[in-house]
Amino acid sequence: MVVRRLPPLRALEAFMRVVRLGSARAAADELALSPSALSRRITNLEEFVGKKLFTRAHQAMKLTDEGRHFYDAVQPKLEELALAIEGQSENLSLLRLHLGVLPLFGSQRLFPRLAELRRMHPRLHIDIDTGAHLEDRVGDTLDAAIILSRGPKSGLHAVRLDENKVHAISNVEVAKSLGDTPDRAILEKQTFLIHNELPESFTAWKEELGMRDLEPAAIDQFDSGQLMLEAAAQGLGIAIMHDDHRRRAADPRLTDLFDFEVDSPYSYWFVCKPMALEQRPVRLFHDWLVKAGL
Template identity: 30%
Template sequence: MVRNLPPLSALEMFEAAARRLSFKRAAEDLGVTPSAVSHAVQGLEVRLGLRLFHRDQHGLRLSAAGGAYLPQVSAALAALAQATDQATGRRPGGAVSITVAPTFASHWLVPRLARFAARRPDIAIALDTSRQVVDLAREGIDLAIRLSEARTTRGRWTRLMGETLVPVCAPALATSLGETGWPDLLRRAPLLHVTTTSADWDAYLAATGTPRGRLGAGLRVDSIQMAFEAAARGLGIALGRHPLVDHHLAEGRLMALPAPRVPAPTAYWLVDGGAAAERPAARSFRIWLVAEARAAASALPGRR
């Protein structure tokens, strides 16, 4: 059986360019020239008959086809690396330390870690969920996941996924509100506010052209997780954030109200300090994490 496979080097260069959104930085990672990366990607696009990137004055962006292709290529490269290690008896193993906010860790990352453990049981993961801002190099931490509107100048930033805002509440509360449409729901149930993201409701209502109404009323809590818990107990309407609210919706503890979904200005970014994150264990985890994030983002409501 003859397989229609592109050159492995071209797939590696595409994956690096998609991860870094830069031919230059991909070339630095791979130890080749930017021209080599560009030519390899162009050759891959010709072979596939697809445009994988958009190139404009703002830089490099994945096309829809490129975004769909990336997680599959990343998974295939990781599987090949694992198969090679197993065939040769070479098990580099090691450990990866990552700092991440507790809500993102518990709601998104930890539920997926079993998949990484099944693929690389030889790599130990250490999670730091403290809320303190840390210096990755000084603290000896390989990777960080940060919520930010844009990358900063410190470290190497890879965008994982954006956030989408949608009002949510307990199913019982939704039933009691009846067939009331948005924005009339605002007049029938209190809003739940997170003091650390106090501008969220203002931004959401402005984006949807909804009058402020009873914006100031309702319980105030100090974390998104606590807002979800309060909403699940029927205390009001919380502003849910995809992907953090997804498992609450899947389990039926919360339900999305018939209200507009609004992209948030913030996104989740994978940050590393450079050399430490190029160790084999950290690189394997980073490739896997980016692939998981791309797959999760493509499955969000409105992306199908």
């Protein structure tokens, strides 16, 4: 049996962290190394593989094309190695992720797919938090979150999960009474249901109608998309929300009003602190989420 020569593992770890964190300084801090010590480890790896993996200028390190090819080839193998060791060890504890999730995303998109993640990574368990201000709590009480936002705050690693259309959603009977063509006089007599954290959806919808100054009889505020759908299904008002939610609900009581689409100002995002990607529970969930295309 031929034993292949392995690269210096500490050098390989330094390389992977620089790529994942996007910063040599952040990688050095994470590894408790000086910038020069980190650079030496990268140099050792480059000498081992015989390739220039980074360009260096003004204390910044940028992947070369060969460095990118090296990362793409090695990263999946390292993940396989970690999984193999995890599967053979009886001493590893559970991997636990503290995840913030909006309830409607959780019930419609996340939970129906979590069983496949559990089959892939049986030691990974997820604590779900549906509380308020998810984005603000990332890096504190939450490891990561799935939020609905115009765009995450700077300083967060963010992956956009979709792009949405805004629709007016109502009970089927209400839709029949309103007709197929928007009528200002009729719409001004209606109650609209708006999520209190997504007010610009209603603004975008009115602008598409050419009725930016439309003033309905009432606007009822909600902090739950699930309850907005139920209220609309019960005929309590017209819900302004993403069309995707009505489709996934598959509720025969609900329908879209009128025949037009509006680009939503908001999208679903996965967010975490950049350094959190070095934590195995966060990395496993992140990679699965992106690949699954939820």
